[in-house]
Amino acid sequence: MKNYDKLLHDLAPQKFGKKGVIWTISLVVLIVLGIIAYIDQIIRGQMVTNMNDYALWGVYISNFVFFVATSFVGTVAVAVLRLTNNNWRTPIVRIAEIIAVAAIIMAGITIMIDMGRPDRLLNLFIHGRMQSPITWDVIIIPTAMMVCLLLLYFPLLPDFGLLHKHYEDKKPKLSKWYGRLSLNWTGSDAQKALQHKSIQIIAILIIPVGFMLQTIDAWLFSTLYRVGWDSTNLGAYFISGASVAGIGALVCVVYVLQKVYKLEDYITDLHFDKLGKFLVLVCLIYLYFNLNEYLIPQLTSKKGSTTHINVLFKGEYAPLFWFVTIGGLIIPVIVLLFKQGRKPLPMFLIGLLVVAGSWWKRYLIVTPTLLHPFLPIQGVPESWHHYFPSMHEWLITIGTLAMALLIITVLVRYVPIVPIQKTADEQEELQLNKITKS
Amino acid sequence: MKNNNTDSRRKFLDKGLKLGLITAIGAVGLTKIASKLTAQTDKNSGDKMELMTTDGTIVVVDSSEVMEMEHAGKIDKYDVREGMPNRKFVMVIDLAKCTNELKCQSSCNTNHFVTGDHSWLKVYKMQEDTDTAPYWMPTTCMHCDQPACVTVCPVDATFKRRDGLVLIDTERCIGCRFCMAACPYSTRVFNWSEPNQGKIIMDMGDETNRPAAEYAGLPSIKGTVDKCDFCPHKIKENELPHCVTACPNGVFYFGDKYEDTVTNGEETLVLSKLLADKHGYRLMEGLGTKPNVYYLPPVDRLGDFEEGLERYTEFKSVDKPK
Numbered sequence: 074m075k076n077y078d079k080l081l082h083d084l085a086p087q088k089f090g091k092k093g094v095i096w097t098i099s100l101v102v103l104i105v106l107g108i109i110a111y112i113d114q115i116i117r118g119q120m121v122t123n124m125n126d127y128a129l130w131g132v133y134i135s136n137f138v139f140f141v142a143t144s145f146v147g148t149v150a151v152a153v154l155r156l157t158n159n160n161w162r163t164p165i166v167r168i169a170e171i172i173a174v175a176a177i178i179m180a181g182i183t184i185m186i187d188m189g190r191p192d193r194l195l196n197l198f199i200h201g202r203m204q205s206p207i208t209w210d211v212i213i214i215p216t217a218m219m220v221c222l223l224l225l226y227f228p229l230l231p232d233f234g235l236l237h238k239h240y241e242d243k244k245p246k247l248s249k250w251y252g253r254l255s256l257n258w259t260g261s262d263a264q265k266a267l268q269h270k271s272i273q274i275i276a277i278l279i280i281p282v283g284f285m286l287q288t289i290d291a292w293l294f295s296t297l298y299r300v301g302w303d304s305t306n307l308g309a310y311f312i313s314g315a316s317v318a319g320i321g322a323l324v325c326v327v328y329v330l331q332k333v334y335k336l337e338d339y340i341t342d343l344h345f346d347k348l349g350k351f352l353v354l355v356c357l358i359y360l361y362f363n364l365n366e367y368l369i370p371q372l373t374s375k376k377g378s379t380t381h382i383n384v385l386f387k388g389e390y391a392p393l394f395w396f397v398t399i400g401g402l403i404i405p406v407i408v409l410l411f412k413q414g415r416k417p418l419p420m421f422l423i424g425l426l427v428v429a430g431s432w433w434k435r436y437l438i439v440t441p442t443l444l445h446p447f448l449p450i451q452g453v454p455e456s457w458h459h460y461f462p463s464m465h466e467w468l469i470t471i472g473t474l475a476m477a478l479l480i481i482t483v484l485v486r487y488v489p490i491v492p493i494q495k496t497a498d499e500q501e502e503l504q505l506n507k508i509t510k511s
Numbered sequence: 512m513k514n515n516n517t518d519s520r521r522k523f524l525d526k527g528l529k530l531g532l533i534t535a536i537g538a539v540g541l542t543k544i545a546s547k548l549t550a551q552t553d554k555n556s557g558d559k560m561e562l563m564t565t566d567g568t569i570v571v572v573d574s575s576e577v578m579e580m581e582h583a584g585k586i587d588k589y590d591v592r593e594g595m596p597n598r599k600f601v602m603v604i605d606l607a608k609c610t611n612e613l614k615c616q617s618s619c620n621t622n623h624f625v626t627g628d629h630s631w632l633k634v635y636k637m638q639e640d641t642d643t644a645p646y647w648m649p650t651t652c653m654h655c656d657q658p659a660c661v662t663v664c665p666v667d668a669t670f671k672r673r674d675g676l677v678l679i680d681t682e683r684c685i686g687c688r689f690c691m692a693a694c695p696y697s698t699r700v701f702n703w704s705e706p707n708q709g710k711i712i713m714d715m716g717d718e719t720n721r722p723a724a725e726y727a728g729l730p731s732i733k734g735t736v737d738k739c740d741f742c743p744h745k746i747k748e749n750e751l752p753h754c755v756t757a758c759p760n761g762v763f764y765f766g767d768k769y770e771d772t773v774t775n776g777e778e779t780l781v782l783s784k785l786l787a788d789k790h791g792y793r794l795m796e797g798l799g800t801k802p803n804v805y806y807l808p809p810v811d812r813l814g815d816f817e818e819g820l821e822r823y824t825e826f827k828s829v830d831k832p833k
């Protein structure tokens with residue numbers, strides 16, 4: 074018989090301790106502040122931001138791109154590892170799915186914050202036109218959201234069934250909820266076959282959907298004439314960048330959950346080691362596309378490109394650019410090449426660096442390009458030559474980041490973060506192997 | 512009599528094409544009957560009219576045979592998204608004459624109630640390179656034939672008309688600013704806050720109390736995009752856009768590409784000849800946007816570049832009431 078008792082004891086969702094409660098309350102406070110700032114923005118108009126007719130997009134858009142990129146973890150860590158039969162993925166896939174769900178939901182919300190007339194949102198459906206890349210986004214984001222949700226939900230069914238039984242006596246109300254969510258899971262062969270097939274379809278589906286999402290996100294920029302965006306490289310550039318952002322975020326969340334939930338038996342050094350190698354791989358791919366994106370235009374040195382790249386290499390945005398490139402890509406690659414660097418704590422620190430780098434990277438993709446249009450900036454207030462987010466923009470942006478973390482927090486509170494049924498099955502298989510061998 | 516018959520036949524041919532062969536055959540008979548009926552009523556009219564046919568011969572017809580037709584050039588009622596029929600508006604800006612007087616800008620600002628920090632019409636201080644001469648370059652919306660802004664608009668709020676104008680339906684715009692990012696000429700401005708234009712006096716189209724079609728985009732609305740509209744409200748009155756009439760040097764020529772004519776109010780020129788003689792060009796031709804605003808290079812200048820410098824304000828294009 075399978076050893077469910079120990080597994081359930083270890084892996085069933087746990088009540089938050091004091092730290093968890095403080096964490097959740099702080100997130101709620103940040104979200105409330107963000108909502109207040111947003112309401113003020115609706116009342117007074119977007120003049121409360123520091124955007125202007127030149128820097129016409131700002132931190133809202135770069136934050137949106139960051140969320141879209143992070144949601145790619147669902148594709149890269151779940152589907153790709155599944156297709157390549159990497160069995161070590163079991164204890165971390167659900168965390169990746171949770172991050173993907175939180176990120177894609179927040180991507181959908183943040184893009185609306187940037188709209189000058191959010192009250193006319195329905196116009197996108199009433200008057201939508203297929204030729205606009207925004208319409209492509211309107212189609213792909215809800216699609217990706219559904220696929221991410223299902224990819225999280227289908228594998229959860231047996232676990233919900235187990236939890237339904239587990240809490241039957243102790244917490245009948247909670248048990249009822251798990252029962253409903255499990256869709257009457259009994260574990261029969263027919264159910265198992267159906268679930269297995271569904272997961273397989275979704276896990277394959279999320280690959281083209283994820284690629285489309287990142288590519289459309291890139292095309293929002295590369296379909297425009299602006300120097301720095303008008304690049305055939307941008308789709309692949311965004312996909313590889315999204316892998317970096319997604320796995321960086323995954324490393325951070327995995328580390329925190331391992332420590333908080335004491336999951337050292339399930340999430341081991343081996344997992345960090347594997348994740349570390351994976352992160353190096355995607356960082357190297359992203360570095361390669363960065364070379365394409367920056368060095369080739371610099372070599373042919375067309376006038377517009379040179380201006381743009383000099384601003385990044387040694388101008389106003391140089392400190393940020395080198396932080397993002399060296400801190401967010403080169404240092405992680407170097408550190409993670411060493412075995413010691415792939416231990417949990419250094420991995421966590423590197424993960425934080427990668428996520429911060431990824432966030433600012435999107436800022437660098439959006440802002441400097443807009444500040445170097447084809448015609449010179451003249452006849453507008455001096456402040457329009459520069460852009461840095463206003464207090465309102467920071468409050469709202471931090472609010473959205475807090476909301477993403479809150480979604481993750483709520484999910485890890487009520488959902489078993491390491492798949493119980495799957496772990497049990499794998500343990501059983503291991504036992505059987507041992508018996509047959511001896 | 513005979514004319515009438517061919518006329519009806521032509522009509523029948525037109526319709527016949529649409530309705531199909533079978534209807535057409537039946538219609539032959541009907542037309543003949545109809546023409547006979549009209550012929551009978553003709554007998555009662557005694558007035559004769561002299562008319563010129565398309566091949567130039569004068570024919571005398573009974574006045575009762577003359578029907579009133581809708582005039583092709585009539586623009587009393589037209590679809591704001593279709594534009595004025597059979598027109599194609601075009602502008603030529605002669606850089607040789609511009610001395611940065613900025614009368615165009617202030618006239619445009621006043622008449623379009625521009626209240627933000629960014630005027631629709633700007634006069635750039637341009638210098639291509641260190642070894643070329645500086646010059647003043649007024650810019651309006653280029654009203655491109657391949658407008659990047661229209662391509663990317665997700666809700667069809669900004670649209671291209673058959674008369675060449677690119678306009679904005681501010682009642683529909685969702686404020687995503689994608690069009691602003693798409694425009695390589697940085698011509699679009701955004702209403703970041705309540706425009707506060709005061710009372711706008713303009714021709715309200717009908718009882719619905721909304722502006723007439725010619726005023727598409729006015730008044731400005733918070734959270735939507737504005738830009739130069741080529742003054743369709745002036746064109747409708749057979750007048751020239753505000754910038755054209757305000758310029759003391761006659762820099763701006765406005766006209767119709769189909770008529771191959773442009774005028775700055777003082778002289779009227781043949782567009783194709785003007786562009787060929789003076790080497791007219793368009794901004795960023797290489798992008799393929801096909802603008803409808805042409806520039807004549809700043810050669811044989813009217814005034815010194817330096818004269819304009821005293822009026823040049825790098826950080827201001829709209830005068831705010833104190």
